[in-house]
Amino acid sequence: MARADFYLITTPRFRTEPLRLVCELARKAFDAGLPTLVLARSQEQAEALDDLLWDMGDEVYIPHQIAGAEEDEDEAEVLIAAPDVDAALRPLVINLRDAAVEGAFDRVLEVVPADESARGPLRERWKQYQARGLELKKHDM
Template structure:
C-alpha cells in the first residue's frame, strides 16, 4: 500500500534551513537504494537543493541532477524537478509543492514548514491522501 509521510519541522537546525531536512531525507532514500524524485517549488529552490546535495560532506555522495532536457535520468538516483519540467514519478517522491502528488508511487514525503500558515494546506493534503487509500503518518523533525 502506498504511504504518505508528513515531516513536521520543529528543530532549529531544520527550521532555519528546511532544505537541510530534504537533503537528509534524500540521503536516507539513496542509502536505502530508493530512486527519488524531488518536486521543487520553483527553479531557485531546485538549484539551492542541487548545491546543498553537492555539499553534504565527503562521505555522502548522492548522485543527483536537476531534471531537464540534457539530463541522463538513469545516472541520477535523486532527480530534482522544477515545476516547468514534467519528470516521471519515481518510487519515492519528496514533495515541496502546494498540491498533493497525483499518480503512482510507493511513498511520498511531505516536508511541513514550521509556520502555521503552511500547515493548513497540508491538512487538506493529508485528507486527500487518506481518501485515496494511502497509509498516512506524521513525524516531528
C-alpha cells in the same frame, strides 16, 4: 500499499534551513536504494537543493541532478524537478509543492513548514491522501 509520510519541522536546525531536511531525506532514500524524485516549488529551489546535495560532507555523495538539464537523468538516484519540467514519478517522491502528488508511487514525503500559517494546505493534502487510501504517518524533525 502506498504511503504518505509528513515530516513536521520542529528543530532549530531545520527551521533555519528547511532544505537541509530534504537533503537528509534524499540521503536516507539513496542509502535504502530508492530512486527519488524531488518536486521543487521553483527553479531557484531546485538549484538550491542541487547545491546543498553537493555540500553534505566529504563522506557523502548522492548522485543527483536537476531534471531536464541532461540526457542521462535515469542514472541520477535523486532527480530534482522544477514545476515547468515534466518528470516521471519514481517509487519515492519528496513533495515541496502546494498540490498533492497525483499518479503512482510507493511513498510520498511531505515536508511541513514550522510556520503554522503554512500548514493549512498540508492538512488538506493529508485528507486527500487519506481519501485515496494511503497509509499516513507523521514525524517530528
